[in-house]
Amino acid sequence: MSDASGLVLPKNYLLVVAAALVDRDGRLLVQQRPEGKPMAGLWEFPGGKVDAGETPEAALIRELDEELGIDVDHSCLAPACFASDTLGERHLLLLLYVCRKWGGVPEARHASALRWVRPVELHGLAMPPADKPLIGLLEALV
Secondary structure (H helix, E strand, O other): OEOOOOOEOOOOEEEEEEEEEEOOOOOEEEEEOOOOOOOOOOEEOOEEEOOOOOOHHHHHHHHHHHHHOOEOOHHHEEEEEEEEEEEOOEEEEEEEEEEOOOEOOOOOOOOOEEEEEOHHHHHHOOOOOOOHHHHHHHHHHO
């Protein structure tokens, strides 16, 4: 797989982007994976797969519109960190961005529920393995 920068990833890699949406009170938005999806019931940061030929930022803007109905400008996405995890035969590379400004009110279009939480509360949520290493950084950033 190759992205717009020409980076070539092995075929078994899955490139995913996610956003740590931070509200004015310093809370983060997490969404619950719906029934019928892998890892159903777990809480995660909104985002999704990067399509072929798509930049990570373009993919995240698209995913946030599709999943939450919000409008995000490229300039409002700050790269924060990444996580790496094995998913069966594939390897997940998750790029996390912090976003503090968007248009619209997030709604659960593809999730069972949405929840605003303080960074420290993330430790008590059931989350996918790739999301857990991001919690400490978010506690420091927010």
